[in-house]
Amino acid sequence: MQQGCIRTGALKLPAALCVAAMALAATSSLWVPPVAGAFVNDAETIANALTYVHIMLVANSFLIVTYTLNGVFEGAGITWPILLGGLASYGVVEFPLLFIVYIWFPGQPDLLWLVVALAAAVGMLITLALFRLGAWSTAQKDDALHYTL
Amino acid sequence: MIGLPIGLVVAIYSLENVILANIVLDYSIAVSDGFGIGAVSLV
Numbered sequence: 555m556q557q558g559c560i561r562t563g564a565l566k567l568p569a570a571l572c573v574a575a576m577a578l579a580a581t582s583s584l585w586v587p588p589v590a591g592a593f594v595n596d597a598e599t600i601a602n603a604l605t606y607v608h609i610m611l612v613a614n615s616f617l618i619v620t621y622t623l624n625g626v627f628e629g630a631g632i633t634w635p636i637l638l639g640g641l642a643s644y645g646v647v648e649f650p651l652l653f654i655v656y657i658w659f660p661g662q663p664d665l666l667w668l669v670v671a672l673a674a675a676v677g678m679l680i681t682l683a684l685f686r687l688g689a690w691s692t693a694q695k696d697d698a699l700h701y702t703l
Numbered sequence: 704m705i706g707l708p709i710g711l712v713v714a715i716y717s718l719e720n721v722i723l724a725n726i727v728l729d730y731s732i733a734v735s736d737g738f739g740i741g742a743v744s745l746v
Contacts (some may be wrong), residue, residue: 585728637708644715651720654728663727671722 568622572615579611605664613671616678623681635684643677 578585582604590603624636651669659665 619712631718633705633708637711640712645721651724666726
């Protein structure tokens, strides 16, 4: 494997998934109400479902990038960048913000989903930064054989 | 030890699920729709 490089073909599926998620998010007002309406009748609940799906599809676009790069790390036999990204996005960003929302903005589920999306974006940026550093690629040449399951 | 970071990340993911579920269920406005789905209504 070339340092810091992955095959462009490996990027086509996650890129397509990101486009699909964005397309679903852009059209969510068309398909979410009928789907949610099949389970509940309350209009406000359906509106909440629409907001949730809308925000989460955007968050999932970030997660697709993160998980794709996590797969690259795993393939190289290096998993500490995955843990680092998880600790930073969840431990530093998401969990404290969820606590703040819970304490100071109770009863607003939309804020919870926005926090999740924000953490996903931060996690993606951290993972991208770690990937671009390239240290994981050179490290695995010497260390990969010493790792055990 | 390649699996240790992955195991910790999975634990973090699970912790996220527990936190989110408990926050939503702690809202007094949380209701059940009778189908096992915890629907949230602001009514």
